[in-house]
Amino acid sequence: MNANELMGLNVVDSEHGTTVGTIKGLLIDQQEKRVSALEVSERFLSRSRFVPFESIKSIEHDVLMIPSAQNLVARQDLGSTGLITHLTGRHVFTEDGKDLGTVRSYVVDSKTGDITSITFAVDKTAFHGLWKSAGDSYDLPSRFIITLGEHVIVDKSVPDIIRMRHAA
Structure with a gap:
């Protein structure tokens, strides 16, 4: 499921059959490369609760079903290290420093929360850098992701993989 599709979903307490709120954001575990909450x-x-x-x-x-509103917790109950609130907009670099573009979206496994792929767009500039737009987009399976942090670091083979796909 595309992460953007989660936003705005109603959260329903199946014990009482009531709507307890809507999804407003995601917390991503950088180490595990998955949505943790x-x-x-x-x-x-x-x-907000999580x-x-x-x-x-x-x-x-x-709709997103939870057993009970009792499953909602405060942010501090989830720990404070290694959690980020978004991937969209982060720069994508290869492990040897090539700037590949910017994350536009990502896919989350709806059963496990694992991030299964990211879509990034090659940034294009015009008018001597005064205007920037998203160029071609590429889907990248998570097995090529090395690090999720301030930037997304991917395997250095990714530019070659992109060229092969683009040529096909």
């Missing part, structure tokens, strides 16, 4: 906005101006990915019963096109 989803941020749930309960009401306007209320504090549902750990392992507490999710199911994810469908318009």
